[in-house]
Amino acid sequence: MTVTLADVAARAQVSPATVSRVLNGNYPVAASTRERVLRAVDDLDYVLNGPASALAAATSDLVGILVNDIADPFFGIMAGAIQSEIGGPGGRAGGERLAVVCNTGGSPERELTYLTLLQRQRAAAVVLTGGAVENTAHATAVATKLRKLGEAGTRVVLCGRPPAPADTDAVALTFDNRGGGRELTEHLIGLGHRRMGYIAGPEERTTTRHRLEGHRDALTAHGIADEPARTVHGRYDRRAGYEATIELLRREPDLTAVVAANDTVALGACAALRDSGLRIPDDVSVAGFDDLPFSIDAVPALTTVRLPLADAGARAGRIAMGREEVPPGGIATIRGELMVRGSTGVPKGA
Amino acid sequence: MTVTLADVAARAQVSPATVSRVLNGNYPVAASTRERVLRAVDDLDYVLNGPASALAAATSDLVGILVNDIADPFFGIMAGAIQSEIGGPGGRAGGERLAVVCNTGGSPERELTYLTLLQRQRAAAVVLTGGAVENTAHATAVATKLRKLGEAGTRVVLCGRPPAPADTDAVALTFDNRGGGRELTEHLIGLGHRRMGYIAGPEERTTTRHRLEGHRDALTAHGIADEPARTVHGRYDRRAGYEATIELLRREPDLTAVVAANDTVALGACAALRDSGLRIPDDVSVAGFDDLPFSIDAVPALTTVRLPLADAGARAGRIAMGREEVPPGGIATIRGELMVRGSTGVPKGA
DNA sequence: CTGTTAGCGCTTTCAC
DNA sequence: GTGAAAGCGCTAACAG
Numbered sequence: 001m002t003v004t005l006a007d008v009a010a011r012a013q014v015s016p017a018t019v020s021r022v023l024n025g026n027y028p029v030a031a032s033t034r035e036r037v038l039r040a041v042d043d044l045d046y047v048l049n050g051p052a053s054a055l056a057a058a059t060s061d062l063v064g065i066l067v068n069d070i071a072d073p074f075f076g077i078m079a080g081a082i083q084s085e086i087g088g089p090g091g092r093a094g095g096e097r098l099a100v101v102c103n104t105g106g107s108p109e110r111e112l113t114y115l116t117l118l119q120r121q122r123a124a125a126v127v128l129t130g131g132a133v134e135n136t137a138h139a140t141a142v143a144t145k146l147r148k149l150g151e152a153g154t155r156v157v158l159c160g161r162p163p164a165p166a167d168t169d170a171v172a173l174t175f176d177n178r179g180g181g182r183e184l185t186e187h188l189i190g191l192g193h194r195r196m197g198y199i200a201g202p203e204e205r206t207t208t209r210h211r212l213e214g215h216r217d218a219l220t221a222h223g224i225a226d227e228p229a230r231t232v233h234g235r236y237d238r239r240a241g242y243e244a245t246i247e248l249l250r251r252e253p254d255l256t257a258v259v260a261a262n263d264t265v266a267l268g269a270c271a272a273l274r275d276s277g278l279r280i281p282d283d284v285s286v287a288g289f290d291d292l293p294f295s296i297d298a299v300p301a302l303t304t305v306r307l308p309l310a311d312a313g314a315r316a317g318r319i320a321m322g323r324e325e326v327p328p329g330g331i332a333t334i335r336g337e338l339m340v341r342g343s344t345g346v347p348k349g350a
Numbered sequence: 351m352t353v354t355l356a357d358v359a360a361r362a363q364v365s366p367a368t369v370s371r372v373l374n375g376n377y378p379v380a381a382s383t384r385e386r387v388l389r390a391v392d393d394l395d396y397v398l399n400g401p402a403s404a405l406a407a408a409t410s411d412l413v414g415i416l417v418n419d420i421a422d423p424f425f426g427i428m429a430g431a432i433q434s435e436i437g438g439p440g441g442r443a444g445g446e447r448l449a450v451v452c453n454t455g456g457s458p459e460r461e462l463t464y465l466t467l468l469q470r471q472r473a474a475a476v477v478l479t480g481g482a483v484e485n486t487a488h489a490t491a492v493a494t495k496l497r498k499l500g501e502a503g504t505r506v507v508l509c510g511r512p513p514a515p516a517d518t519d520a521v522a523l524t525f526d527n528r529g530g531g532r533e534l535t536e537h538l539i540g541l542g543h544r545r546m547g548y549i550a551g552p553e554e555r556t557t558t559r560h561r562l563e564g565h566r567d568a569l570t571a572h573g574i575a576d577e578p579a580r581t582v583h584g585r586y587d588r589r590a591g592y593e594a595t596i597e598l599l600r601r602e603p604d605l606t607a608v609v610a611a612n613d614t615v616a617l618g619a620c621a622a623l624r625d626s627g628l629r630i631p632d633d634v635s636v637a638g639f640d641d642l643p644f645s646i647d648a649v650p651a652l653t654t655v656r657l658p659l660a661d662a663g664a665r666a667g668r669i670a671m672g673r674e675e676v677p678p679g680g681i682a683t684i685r686g687e688l689m690v691r692g693s694t695g696v697p698k699g700a
Numbered sequence: 701c702t703g704t705t706a707g708c709g710c711t712t713t714c715a716c
Numbered sequence: 717g718t719g720a721a722a723g724c725g726c727t728a729a730c731a732g
Contacts, residue, residue, distance in 0.1 A: 050467075101451040398726085399725050
């Protein structure tokens with residue numbers, strides 16, 4: 001019924017082995033023979049059986065990409081960039097590798113489940129994107145999994161995620177969230193702000209913690225008290241930003257600035273401020289993080305920290321494919337760039 | 351070296367077949383035996399070999415999702431929704447299926463290549479999202495591929511894409527782009543607009559054509575001449591929207607409204623108008639399409655046509671898994687909903 | 701309910 | 717440069 005390698009071999013009058021060699025192109029085959037095989041493939045409309053190849057060769061053309069939420073451009077951009085680098089020559093059969101995108105939704109269990117599933121698929125590589133959940137048990141479990149993946153020959157790359165234990169052999173491209181957070185708040189302090197609200201992401205997330213620490217570093221460095229009431233935690237979405245801002249305003253109506261954990265949250269904050277009759281930045285300044293594409297179109301345009309998501313993803317993809325040198329120590333820190341735009345200004349009283 | 355099913359069987363003192371049955375859970379196995387097997391699996395830290403299973407069972411746990419650009423929320427939202435429905439019970443081994451996301455970048459060749467790659471993987475299902483390229487040769491090639499996939503047992507679903515030839519057996523969930531386009535322009539006409547610019551997407555795309563046709567339908571229905579100079583084609587991105595708007599304004603400075611092919615383009619249009627010193631909607635109204643999450647945060651909020659991307663994706667996912675009834679005739683048309691917001695208003699002179 | 705027996709379709713030494 | 721043969725690790729009849 002379905003055409004197999006043997007059928008092609010028969011029609012081309014060669015052995016199955018030769019067909020395999022032609023198809024994988026990693027072996028010397030006489031030009032005339034190759035011709036004949038290729039024609040037979042075409043005539044029979046033959047398509048290689050991926051699972052069979054993978055089984056026999058003990059490798060697959062799949063690359064796993066773990067993301068929190070593929071609908072979020074933060075992850076979409078990285079995933080797209082990774083994808084764009086995993087194709088091309090270097091692998092088996094045509095050199096095309098497929099990206100298996102796994103939405104963890106930020107759930108540790110799903111993360112582990114997907115890692116196992118990718119292990120089961122004998123994935124050629126796995127890229128974990130975005131912050132990690134901070135939980136010793138989970139971190140240990142992930143590290144163990146990564147170690148096993150590595151042992152099985154799966155290359156592991158962390159993109160926008162803190163390094164894993166060194167013995168996991170996972171390469172890490174880490175965002176300097178702390179540094180970015182500090183710089184952002186320093187910009188605000190420089191403008192004269194002293195009463196700033198901070199909308200943090202979900203607790204138990206490295207990204208959340210690092211950005212918040214950066215914010216606090218800046219406060220401390222400038223002798224500004226870190227009032228606990230000025231920090232609110234929430235999800236990384238617009239709604240959370242909206243609600244957190246209302247709450248922050250309720251607690252302290254004369255806040256002069258709101259720093260959000262990311263751009264999406266900042267957009268929600270902007271909406272809340274507008275709905276509260278406050279002008280940005282005249283009454284309250286707003287800042288985000290990430291510099292997602294839409295941030296420049298906010299009105300006023302959002303001051304934020306640009307993360308080179310596409311570059312980082314592309315680099316992670318190349319490293320995953322062994323096409324780029326691993327950074328020294330397996331760790332590279334990627335800095336963000338402060339983008340000062342219209343949403344931040346001198347505070348009202350100043 | 352690597353532990354296999356046989357190792358587990360040996361340790362659990364059962365036959366390999368039994369282990370397989372326990373792991374796949376589609377077969378009656380005595381509770382005590384299952385216990386023993388599961389313990390052995392745990393002890394040995396065994397992970398099933400996906401390719402081997404797929405080969406033996408002639409099916410795989412992979413579901414392909416073709417998108418133009420995963421970094422674009424339009425596709426990200428659909429992909430995420432599809433993903434969320436393909437897991438769970440119903441399939442093999444744990445019931446988890448993996449989503450293989452393929453970025454075609456709108457290229458017909460890549461689309462075909464990915465389809466072949468998915469065929470090679472013996473994907474359980476394939477979902478093609480977004481508009482199709484309008485090109486007879488390519489359409490034929492795709493139809494042929496879809497037919498082959500179908501014959502090989504891969505379920506094919508089109509999500510947000512026009513139906514394929516009936517003999518492909520592909521289920522289509524189609525967006526009513528034409529109807530949405532018409533409704534949007536009728537809203538503008540109702541407000542009093544007569545000189546409207548239209549920023550269309552790339553030519554040779556069904557989405558582009560249908561939305562534009564809807565726009566023209568509305569013009570015609572109201573006796574408004576369809577000036578060719580008022581339509582500009584460009585990519586589906588912000589930059590294209592910006593440039594097209596500048597061009598439109600150059601051609602006809604007293605335009606009272608700009609209709610964009612989608613929200614992203616509309617954002618670019620807004621930026622161009624602002625940079626040109628024009629107020630929205632006082633001087634020029636702007637409308638988009640899709641109602642992506644950020645559209646409500648534009649200032650003023652964008653009038654647009656909401657497409658139920660997540661619902662459509664979820665439904666496509668369920669159909670792909672055989673968990674939802676196929677719509678009559680294999681085709682369902684999904685309507686958009688006009689969202690009137692601040693970016694459109696009565697034209698200046700009125 | 702469980703074991704036995706054949707392969708699934710391909711890759712890959714090892715010879716020639 | 718090409719062929720023969722031995723599996724890769726698992727599933728699925730078919731018995732029992």
